[in-house]
Amino acid sequence: MKSLIKVLLFVGLMFSFTGLSAQKFGHIDFAKLYSLMPGQDTIREKYQQYANGLRAQMEAMQTEWESKLADYQSKSSTMTDLIRRTKEKELQDLQARIEAFQQQASQDLQAKEAELTTPLIERAKKAIQDVxxxxxxxxxxxxxEGLLLYSPPADDILPLVKKKLGIKD
Known part of the structure; x- marks a missing residue:
């Protein structure tokens, strides 16, 4: 009975080790693949156009603030207290709007980048899964990511994925 248990345990261990050895591991430099994919120029152009639009709006707001500040500084000595407080409040409100716009613009730029790059990233992931x-x-x-300390070149699937995506060297 003890020998039967030992044999069954040994056979069970053998099956579990063969299951592990049947697994195949590969690696790919995703950043390199992404940089080789067509469409990068279009993404950059669209992103730049969007960023330029936000920058132009920001510059217009900044110019308005500077103009109002210069006007306030040149006329403040002749203003009544009520007008001076009103102008100061106006400058503070405009400054707050500029700061809020800067924060929102930063978030919008991140969202725009994600919107533009996601289809390309998903296409690359799909090709990797298919390969x-x-x-x-x-x-x-x-x-x-630098997590692989060693890997045989034969397990690099970048050439296979490039072929799948139709990317030429």
């Missing part, structure tokens, strides 16, 4: 399935890989690691 992994087609070539029997269980796991694919991103070598750009």
């Amino acid at each position: 992994a399935k087609e070539n029997g890989y269980s796991y694919i690691f991103n070598s750009a």
Whole structure:
């Protein structure tokens, strides 16, 4: 009975180790793949146009504030207290609007970047998944993250994914 248990335990361990050895691991430099994908120029242009529009609006607000400040400084000595307080409040409100615009513009730029890059990233991920399935890989690691301390060049699937996406060298 004890020998039967030992044999069953040994067979069970053998099956679990063979299951582990059947897994295939690969890696890809996702940043390199992404940089090679067509469409980068279009993304950059659209992002730049959007950023330029926000920058122009910001500059207009800044110019308005500077103009009102110069006007206030040149006439403040002749203003009544009521007008001076009104002008100061106007300058403070405009400054607050400028600061709020800067914060919102920063968030909008991040959202625009995500909106523009997400389709390309998803396309790359899909190609990686397809190549992994087609070539029997269980796991694919991103070598750009620096987590791989060693990997054989044969396990780099970048050439396969580039081929899948139609990217030429």
